[in-house]
Amino acid sequence: MIIEARDLKKHFGSIKALDGVTVGIPKGITLILGPNGGGKSTFLKLATGVYRPSAGEIRVFGEVPWNNGRLKARFGVAYDPPAFPQFTTGREWLTLFAESKGFGEEEVERVAELFEVKGFLDKRISGYSSGMLKRLSLAQAFVGKPELIFLDEPLANIDFDSMERVIEIIEEMKKTNFVVISHIWEPLIPIVDWVVVIGNGKLVLSGEAEEVQEEVEKLFKPHIERSKRKGAQEGPSSSGQEGRQTPATR
Numbered sequence: 001m002i003i004e005a006r007d008l009k010k011h012f013g014s015i016k017a018l019d020g021v022t023v024g025i026p027k028g029i030t031l032i033l034g035p036n037g038g039g040k041s042t043f044l045k046l047a048t049g050v051y052r053p054s055a056g057e058i059r060v061f062g063e064v065p066w067n068n069g070r071l072k073a074r075f076g077v078a079y080d081p082p083a084f085p086q087f088t089t090g091r092e093w094l095t096l097f098a099e100s101k102g103f104g105e106e107e108v109e110r111v112a113e114l115f116e117v118k119g120f121l122d123k124r125i126s127g128y129s130s131g132m133l134k135r136l137s138l139a140q141a142f143v144g145k146p147e148l149i150f151l152d153e154p155l156a157n158i159d160f161d162s163m164e165r166v167i168e169i170i171e172e173m174k175k176t177n178f179v180v181i182s183h184i185w186e187p188l189i190p191i192v193d194w195v196v197v198i199g200n201g202k203l204v205l206s207g208e209a210e211e212v213q214e215e216v217e218k219l220f221k222p223h224i225e226r227s228k229r230k231g232a233q234e235g236p237s238s239s240g241q242e243g244r245q246t247p248a249t250r
């Protein structure tokens with residue numbers, strides 16, 4: 001196991017963000033799922049040493065992440081929402097970050113190309129769209145090809161082509177381990193090895209992707225029936241207009 005949590009707790013005042021999670025995450029690609037406010041990002045921040053556990057323990061590569069610069073140098077992280085200094089350019093920020101990890105301009109170019117951020121790299125971050133911010137945060141997480149990469153919502157706010165690209169990049173990096181939190185889970189399932197579900201501060205499920213896929217589908221596949229809405233629109237109580245309005249009819 002590359003990550004092991006034992007009775008892990010994180011409380012913020014009376015909020016029990018994590019309330020006794022015991023779980024092991026193996027090598028490969030792990031997907032963390034769960035409802036809003038369930039504790040996923042808190043788990044990630046405990047694993048990356050941003051938070052210190054209120055009780056229990058978490059270890060990454062056998063080490064405690066809190067206050068552990070040596071361990072932090074071994075992984076990359078993209079948090080959600082991405083946070084950057086606003087008045088630097090993407091290039092300045094990536095260069096500073098790469099240098100802090102012992103890499104130079106070449107590595108900045110590599111990750112910038114990988115996530116197609118080159119077109120706006122010399123603009124100030126304050127002018128970036130949500131998708132640009134997401135792609136810059138992904139580029140940062142991949143600097144130096146770390147052996148473990150944590151990604152919080154890597155597919156949020158990016159267009160379909162970029163989504164496919166991100167999934168391909170993750171799949172191609174065979175030697176890298178990934179821990180990915182994503183509400184957009186379906187396109188990730190084919191490449192995922194392990195799934196962890198955290199809800200209400202507790203572990204709900206942990207297992208091999210193939211074995212738990214059915215259960216995951218039961219828990220998280222949205223069941224929206226088109227016919228009901230159509231029926232409501234066309235029914236006697238509707239405004240009398242048929243079907244969906246086009247911009248011209250509004």
Ligand SMILES: Nc1ncnc2c1ncn2[C@@H]1O[C@H](COP(=O)(O)OP(=O)(O)OP(=O)(O)O)[C@@H](O)[C@H]1O
Binds near residue numbers: 034037039040041042
């Ligand atoms: N720094 C904080 N201070 C206070 N409460 C916090 C803090 N971080 C998280 N929480 C609370 O802890 C709980 C778990 O939050 P967390 O962000 O871990 O959930 P999540 O599963 O990542 O949710 P989402 O899917 O909405 O991103 C929530 O009730 C949240 O409000």
